[in-house]
Each structure stands twice: as structure tokens, then as C-alpha cells.
Amino acid sequence: MTLEDNRRDSTRHHLVAFGRHVRSLRESRGLSQEALAEAAGVHRAVIGFIERAERDVGVSHLWPLARALDLPVGDLFPVEEQTGV
Numbered sequence: 001m002t003l004e005d006n007r008r009d010s011t012r013h014h015l016v017a018f019g020r021h022v023r024s025l026r027e028s029r030g031l032s033q034e035a036l037a038e039a040a041g042v043h044r045a046v047i048g049f050i051e052r053a054e055r056d057v058g059v060s061h062l063w064p065l066a067r068a069l070d071l072p073v074g075d076l077f078p079v080e081e082q083t084g085v
Contacts, residue, residue, distance in 0.1 A: 015053040021078040023051040025069050039068035 026036050026047070033051070037044040041064050049055035050065075057065075066073040 011056075012053065015056060017078045018057070018076070019051045019053040022047075022065070022076065025071070025076070026051075029069065036065075036068055040064040041068075 026033070031039075033047040034044045037047045040047075040061070042061060046055075046057075046061065050057050050061075062073050062076060066076055069076075
């Protein structure tokens with residue numbers, strides 16, 4: 001396995017963990033993907049892409065997403081990801 005393969009696998013791991021955490025946060029608040037997207041001011045497909053780890057979320061999406069979930073932006077990241085970096 002090359003260094004590039006390792007980086008790609010690591011990035012994928014982080015995206016999957018982030019997406020799962022966002023889904024958990026959304027579901028714990030009883031929100032649909034559509035409701036979260038509307039509250040965050042993003043297209044509903046963006047939430048699906050994030051939760052399925054199909055797209056790397058841009059920094060510009062973090063603050064509206066955190067605001068819509070009523071939490072600090074740092075809480076968007078799973079604890080294991082915060083301590084493992």
C-alpha cells in the first residue's frame with residue numbers, strides 16, 4: 001500500500017465518522033435531512049452527501065450546520081476524531 005493509498009483510506013475513515021456523527025446528531029433532534037438542510041440554508045442533497053460520506057464538507061458548511069443543530073462547531077466532530085488527530 002502506498003502513502004497515497006493510506007491518505008485516501010484515512011480521509012475516507014474521517015468522512016465516514018463525520019457523516020455518521022452528523023446523522024446521529026440530526027436524528028437525536030428529531031430532524032429529517034430536509035429539515036436540517038432548510039435550517040442550515042443548504043440544499044437537502046448536501047446533508048445526504050455528508051451523512052453517506054460521498055462528499056467532503058467544505059468549511060463554509062460547518063457553521064451553518066452547527067447553528068442549525070444548536071451546538072458549537074467543534075461538536076460536529078466525533079470525539080474519537082477529535083482525540084485521534
